[in-house]
Amino acid sequence: METQDRLIMREQLELSQEKERLSCIKNEYDKKGRQIDQLQKQIISLRVERTELDSQWREGILSIKATQCPPVLEPVKSRKKDPRKRGIDKALKKASPEKLAKIAALMEKMGIEL
Numbered sequence: 001m002e003t004q005d006r007l008i009m010r011e012q013l014e015l016s017q018e019k020e021r022l023s024c025i026k027n028e029y030d031k032k033g034r035q036i037d038q039l040q041k042q043i044i045s046l047r048v049e050r051t052e053l054d055s056q057w058r059e060g061i062l063s064i065k066a067t068q069c070p071p072v073l074e075p076v077k078s079r080k081k082d083p084r085k086r087g088i089d090k091a092l093k094k095a096s097p098e099k100l101a102k103i104a105a106l107m108e109k110m111g112i113e114l
Contacts, residue, residue: 095103
């Protein structure tokens with residue numbers, strides 16, 4: 001009977017030790033869960049701060065760029081002249097000698113003296 005009592009006591013002791021070990025594991029599990037929750041809250045607050053800093057930085061950069069840009073002036077309207085309407089004297093000044101010779105030949109054929 002003593003051996004049975006010893007076995008029963010041993011089983012109870014092992015069972016209580018196992019419960020204690022499982023209780024420590026459960027406590028550690030809960031502790032890690034709370035730490036995760038705290039870290040997630042920190043992450044959220046850090047993201048909010050980062051967003052605010054980013055918007056402040058963008059506003060600063062835009063204001064710096066705005067002061068560095070030259071002022072916007074009204075566009076100057078310039079009319080381009082149609083190259084077909086240029087005066088003949090300008091065309092003759094820019095013409096190559098070969099073209100001038102051809103023009104002179106055409107004018108002689110038309111009866112215009114140079």
